[in-house]
Amino acid sequence: MGIVKRDPYLAPYESAIKGRHDHALWKLNQLTQGGKFSLSEFANGYQYYGLHHESDGWIFREWAPNATDIYLVGDFNNWQETIAYKCKRDVDTGDWELRLPEDAIQHGQFYKMHVYWNGGKGERIPAWAQRVVQDPQTGIFSAQVWSPNAPYVWKINSFNPQTSPLLIYECHIGMGQDAEKVGTYNEFREKVLPRIVKDGYNAIQIMAIQEHPYYGSFGYHVSSFFAPSSRFGTPEELKALVDDAHEAGIAVIMDIVHSHAVKNEMEGLGNLAGDPNQFFYSGERREHPAWDSLCFDYGKDEVLHFLLSNCKYWLEEFHFDGFRFDGVTSMLYYSHGLGESFCNYGDYFNGHEDDNAICYLMLANTLIHEVNNRALTIAEEVSGMPGLAAEFKDGGYGFDYRMAMNIPDYWIKTIKELPDEDWKPSSIFWEIKNRRIDEKTISYCESHDQALVGDKTIIFRLVDADMYWHFRIGDETERVHRGIALHKIVRLATISAINGGYLNFMGNEFGHPEWIDFPRAGNGWSCKYARRQWNLVDNPELCYHYLGDFDRNMLAVIKSEHGFTDTPIEEIWHNDNDQILAFSRGELIFVFNFSPSHSYSDYGFLVPEGSYAVVLNTDAKEFGGFGFADDSVEHFTNVDPLYTKQHKGWLKLYIPARSAVVLKKK
DSSP: OHHHHHOGGGGGGHHHHHHHHHHHHHHHHHHTTTTTSOHHHHTOHHHHSEEEEETTEEEEEEEOTTEEEEEEEEGGGTTOOOGGGBOEEETTTTEEEEEEOGGGOOTTOEEEEEEEETTEEEEEOOTTOSOEEEOTTTOOEEEEOOOOSSOOOOSOSOOOOOOTTEEEEEEESTTOSSSSSOOOHHHIIIIIHHHHHHHTOOEEEEEOOEEOSOGGGTTOSOSEEEEEOGGGOOHHHHHHHHHHHHHTTOEEEEEEOOSOEEOOSSSSSTTTTSOTTSSBOOGGGSEETTTTEEOBOTTSHHHHHHHHHHHHHHHHHHOOOEEEETTHHHHHBTTTTTTOOOOSGGGGSSSOBOHHHHHHHHHHHHHHHHHOTTOEEEEOOSSOOTTTTSOGGGTSOOOSEEEOTHHHHHHHHHHHHOOGGGOOHHHHHHHHTOSOTTOOEEEESOOGGGGBTTSOOHHHHHHTTHHHHSOBTTOOOHHHHHHHHHHHHHHHHHHHTOSSEEEEETTGGGTOOSOBOOOOGGGTSOOTTSSOOHHHHHOTTBTHHHHHHHHHHHHHHHHHSTTGGGSOOEEEEEETTTTEEEEEETTEEEEEEOOSSOOEEEEEEEEESSEEEEEEETTOGGGTSOOOSOTTSOEEOEEOGGGTTTTEEEEEEEEOTTEEEEEEEO
């Protein structure tokens, strides 16, 4: 298979790789009945199940094979069970159906199911509900009839994401505003989106879109998979956000959660109709041991139908440009990857892999690219499973990118454990470009994970409490100067070595202070730490704007090199004793001095002969540096007879301590 040809070390495991591939092909053939229809047609469940307004009234359907009776109750019948709202069962499929006249239900009304089964009953929200709302007084969730008279009219119907490079701004709608409250889709569209456009990102990756009962779960304990979170506004307001983003050239990636589901029964799928295993594995595999959640049974066709339809729903109905799949490692292994080291290839093929989940991921990527061949899929996966971001036809899983989760771990470990004088350029260079040759990655220094309570962002690790007392320009301590310098260098090193995309979490580009702590009982249900303080980066008297300005200029430099991610990374020089690293990509040369105390004059590198201009310098005063070098000087290579035939010469630079510079060949 293709991935084995490119990596001969996989040869001993080719039969396992082919077995997984063939399993997915077999399941694809089964689901499409031998190709009688497409996988996309199979994934139309959201158009069939749930509550829908039709030309002659309303139709409601739910899959609940263990139920003995289902009633629809709501505002329209005073929440009482009546014959008129009693569903009928299809004995063969386990589907329940209810047809109602036009005047039986109105847009905006609330409803639920009363479900009966042998030995019990319960109040439930339909699994396929597309609108779910929480009562602000009681905290109780209900489905809501959603069929506005004037459906949203899209301004942009077809969008082609920019992917060379893909520059992702990871964000959360609720915490995207300065005020101590839950933000809205409209506020994000009006106030935050313009910032993202101005900063130079070309994609946003939105968290917590699928409805979740507990706000503090960051959207990862999903209850209603087809309902955009009503905390932030209406479905039309989410569509307007996506539409405006597309109009501004911004792709919109959704953080989708198919790795597990919330355990809640009244709001979620935990016990929809008396069968706790309707959607989930049975026995010990049902509950996730670390996440307090439930694990989908990917071996059931009905579950595949539910999840694949969910993928298509968000693409078609909300025009998302793709997905970042959360928790892929947890899906791949029976152990969820917990307590495993993954030291060699054998660890990926020793029989502890969930073939059903692997099959689902292959089918999901096939479906997504069938629905939209420009869609982007990203795997959040930490074990290093080979082939995850390789094409399905080559034996891969079909993701377009995988998260380079080694990089933030490396930076955190380095900052925590090594004094500055022990930072080794050879180690740094290896880590920021360590990936499989046939798989594209999304590189990042830190995501939302590093900003949560219990962890620390890079700026907080570097500066700590001095952020509160010495981040005013002119009052910086040595710790602040060091933190600002390294914050920029770490980011520049990471983005300069990407082979697919780069990701930044909202606010981290300007060193947003403190941690993220969602409103909860322990903090008095305060939103003080679940917001973004844009006033800090907007204040010209504070150091935050140095970091924000640098980030903007850094992205501009990366984008100035056409086809940046396709240009090879060519090492020019590294010296661990000097703590100097230099490499080129196309017409750009990146030079780093990680030394905290040694500046170098006339430090020479052999580069293609010609003249070079400085296009970015972390030590520039405009970015909070000392401005030791004159960046207006044009740098010419010096002739060396030994390298004349190679058309190379010596480029000699002044490189201040703890700084980095980018030059471009003129």
